[in-house]
Amino acid sequence: MIQVKDIFKKFGEIEAVRGVSFDIPAGEIFGFLGPNGAGKSTTINILCTLLKPDQGQAFLAGHDVVEYPARVRSSIGIVFQDPSLDERLSALENLVFHALVYSVPKAVREERIKHVLDMVDLWERRHDVVRTFSGGMKRRLEIARGLLHHPQVLFLDEPTLGLDPQTRNRIWEYIRELRESDNITIFLTTHYMDEAENCDRIAVIDHGKIIALDTPDKLKAMVGGDMVTIASSALDQVAAQITEHFGLTALEQDSKLILEVPDGESFLPRLMRSVDVPIDSISVRRPTLDDVFMKLTGRTMRDEAAGAMDTMRQHVRASRR
Amino acid sequence: MMMNNLRGIYSIWLRDIIRFRRDTSRIITSLAQPALFLFVFGNGLARGLDIEGGVGSQLDTPYLAFIYPGIIGMSLLFTSVFSAVSIVWDREFGFLKEVMVAPISRSSVAIGKAFGGSSVAIIQALIILVLAPLVGVKLSFLVVLAVIPVMLLISFSITCMGIAMAARMRSMEGFQMIMNFLVMPLFVLSGAMFPIERLPGWLHFLTRVDPLTYGVDALRFLMLGPGSAQFSLAFSVSVLAAFGAAMISLAVFLFNRTD
Numbered sequence: 073m074i075q076v077k078d079i080f081k082k083f084g085e086i087e088a089v090r091g092v093s094f095d096i097p098a099g100e101i102f103g104f105l106g107p108n109g110a111g112k113s114t115t116i117n118i119l120c121t122l123l124k125p126d127q128g129q130a131f132l133a134g135h136d137v138v139e140y141p142a143r144v145r146s147s148i149g150i151v152f153q154d155p156s157l158d159e160r161l162s163a164l165e166n167l168v169f170h171a172l173v174y175s176v177p178k179a180v181r182e183e184r185i186k187h188v189l190d191m192v193d194l195w196e197r198r199h200d201v202v203r204t205f206s207g208g209m210k211r212r213l214e215i216a217r218g219l220l221h222h223p224q225v226l227f228l229d230e231p232t233l234g235l236d237p238q239t240r241n242r243i244w245e246y247i248r249e250l251r252e253s254d255n256i257t258i259f260l261t262t263h264y265m266d267e268a269e270n271c272d273r274i275a276v277i278d279h280g281k282i283i284a285l286d287t288p289d290k291l292k293a294m295v296g297g298d299m300v301t302i303a304s305s306a307l308d309q310v311a312a313q314i315t316e317h318f319g320l321t322a323l324e325q326d327s328k329l330i331l332e333v334p335d336g337e338s339f340l341p342r343l344m345r346s347v348d349v350p351i352d353s354i355s356v357r358r359p360t361l362d363d364v365f366m367k368l369t370g371r372t373m374r375d376e377a378a379g380a381m382d383t384m385r386q387h388v389r390a391s392r393r
Numbered sequence: 394m395m396m397n398n399l400r401g402i403y404s405i406w407l408r409d410i411i412r413f414r415r416d417t418s419r420i421i422t423s424l425a426q427p428a429l430f431l432f433v434f435g436n437g438l439a440r441g442l443d444i445e446g447g448v449g450s451q452l453d454t455p456y457l458a459f460i461y462p463g464i465i466g467m468s469l470l471f472t473s474v475f476s477a478v479s480i481v482w483d484r485e486f487g488f489l490k491e492v493m494v495a496p497i498s499r500s501s502v503a504i505g506k507a508f509g510g511s512s513v514a515i516i517q518a519l520i521i522l523v524l525a526p527l528v529g530v531k532l533s534f535l536v537v538l539a540v541i542p543v544m545l546l547i548s549f550s551i552t553c554m555g556i557a558m559a560a561r562m563r564s565m566e567g568f569q570m571i572m573n574f575l576v577m578p579l580f581v582l583s584g585a586m587f588p589i590e591r592l593p594g595w596l597h598f599l600t601r602v603d604p605l606t607y608g609v610d611a612l613r614f615l616m617l618g619p620g621s622a623q624f625s626l627a628f629s630v631s632v633l634a635a636f637g638a639a640m641i642s643l644a645v646f647l648f649n650r651t652d
């Protein structure tokens with residue numbers, strides 16, 4: 073459904089995308105996982121014809137995104153990272169506008185609008201002006217709008233950013249239902265690890281390049297064993313002793329040590345015997361995609377220096393919802 | 394493709410109309426500002442400058458009646474520019490993205506916006522017509538019918554001018570610039586508030602290159618009679634049409650290149 077061949081995109085001196093390639097078959101839920109500024113949104117904008125790649129080719133439903141933007145546009149639905157509703161129109165008016173510009177036939181327009189509004193539980197509020205909606209409601213309305221014209225591919229750019237967990241789960245339910253009923257392809261970007269776990273396949277992207285692409289389980293299998301997190305007032309000494317006794321390198325994250333060991337349960341007693349510096353707490357858990365990212369890049373996603381501008385933009389976005 | 398474009402134009406236009414209908418406060422303000430200019434400013438100027446006797450080419454048009462078409466021109470100018478510049482708000486609030494990624498051409502978006510902005514401006518200007526009896530201007534139904542196409546020419550071309558500028562604008566700060574360096578000069582130089590025939594040379598020249606001068610003059614021609622106008626109706630309308638054609642081309646060109 074989507075083929076991307078070696079695309080590059082530069083903004084001035086900044087190389088946002090540096091040679092990205094992937095194939096997404098119809099009906100797949102495909103996730104782009106990476107920190108802010110990794111090139112996720114740039115790739116989406118190229119696929120939905122808002123940006124032209126400097127190099128490389130991308131095809132969507134068989135159409136070249138540069139040569140046939142109009143054909144590509146009518147076969148995709150997009151939920152942008154930032155809100156894109158007309159806040160002064162009612163929910164219904166926003167959908168009617170969308171149906172008009174996407175040529176949804178008049179005969180089915182009403183029925184479809186009712187269907188998507190029911191799906192996101194907003195039918196009762198259809199006559200209300202969008203300005204009065206909460207952030208979650210706006211997001212749901214945008215998702216409903218993105219589906220109104222029965223796209224073959226739905227793009228979701230950070231679909232649940234700033235939403236409460238309950239709404240997030242609801243949105244994921246809709247997404248899975250849709251895949252079941254319409255076999256639509258879903259391409260989403262996220263930097264929430266738990267959200268990425270919902271995908272069939274995930275591409276981990278960092279500094280404009282895909283550094284890993286596989287199912288969530290296989291990605292997690294890349295991290296060999298269990299993750300042990302240690303809190304202590306003398307982190308440096310603990311780390312040094314661990315290296316000395318077990319030959320393992322512990323990474324520091326949020327003033328805690330994290331290390332990967334083949335078998336967590338049997339490691340703990342051995343650790344307690346060999347370290348003589350006071351330890352406040354220890355926990356053992358199965359690896360998450362966070363650990364995969366850490367393993368691949370040596371950094372955590374949260375470490376990424378979100379520039380002042382980014383932080384501000386996020387703030388503005390959050391307050392607007 | 395043709396149908397596609399028409400649908401695009403229609404939907405963008407419809408959105409502007411719905412938004413206008415919803416915003417009833419705009420209908421009230423559309424009357425308040427012209428009334429303020431007309432009765433306070435107009436009366437004050439007439440007394441202060443001792444031109445109560447009359448102005449116009451034959452010096453027989455009462456001052457309030459004289460500026461009445463000018464005030465309508467002002468309303469058309471401000472509303473049109475404001476409508477066009479709402480594109481910048483749409484960009485700021487994200488709605489422009491929904492429009493840009495839709496399967497309709499950029500040209501149809503620009504043209505739809507031009508019709509949307511001018512429709513709203515015409516509706517507001519028609520509301521001002523209720524003030525006519527208060528300034529002693531008698532309007533027949535035929536005159537009102539004849540005035541509408543002139544209003545369309547003025548508002549359409551000015552909305553297009555606004556769209557051309559909004560295509561490049563990234564923030565509302567630019568709007569202040571446009572108000573100060575474009576909209577206010579266009580209004581002041583149009584002769585909306587004073588007769589332009591006896592101005593010093595350089596000022597005379599500036600009024601002649603202001604397209605709104607011809608709009609206001611055409612409105613005067615129709616509403617007050619040929620005696621109050623400076624140019625023939627045919628000439629004013631031709632200038633306006635040429636200006637409109639140039640502006641719609643510029644708006645479509647620049648809007649196609651925006652991102």
